Amino acid sequence: MENYQGSRYVKRTQKDYSMSLKLQVVQEVEQGRATITQVRKQYGIQSHGTVLSWLRKFGNFDWENQNPTNMPKSPEQKIMELEAQVKLLEKQKALLERQAFVADKKAIIFDMMIDIAEQEYKIDIRKNSPPEQSTILKKKNNKQ
Structure with missing residues (x-):
């Protein structure tokens, strides 16, 4: 991780986030308890795209056909x-x-x-x- 002087910005990679955190974020977003922006602020995730990639990898939404699967x-x-x-x-x-x-x-x-x-x-x-x-x-x- 790199620290920049004068700001609290810390560059992170996918490896810096635990699997349990990723799954928890995905679950909160899919259940509608929080938006992507809210979970980013809550857990200190820097990129909107990071959460989107987790949703694609670990979520129940079928991104190719654009319809939910296994989401009663x-x-x-x-x-x-x-x-x-x-x-x-x-x-x-x-x-x-x-x-x-x-x-x-x-x-x-x-x-x-x-x-x-x-x-x-x-x-x-x-x-x-x-x-x-x-x-x-x-x-x-x-x-x-």
Whole structure:
């Protein structure tokens, strides 16, 4: 280890940390008791990358597929996730209800605008008759 004058910086290597410390840090981070930054400060680990490498080596997270393995969720975690999902769905429902309300009001207003335009200009804007067939269909029907 090298000591630099004027500061408390001590350069460390992976060998300076015991296996039990590494496993303890990994366990605390994976169980959500502390963040990487918190365990770094608590145990005097200098690099964020050091903790990440321990998580990759000794942790239960599958880093290639980006999903947890062997990490069952506690009932409290499941409940919290479901509560968050319910809140999100309630917000989405409220948003969709507001959008439907606005769309209904717009349809009513557009209907009123068309009625006013028809009265004002004395023209039929809405089509009351079925659309005419295309010329190709007329030719086919005449040939038969």
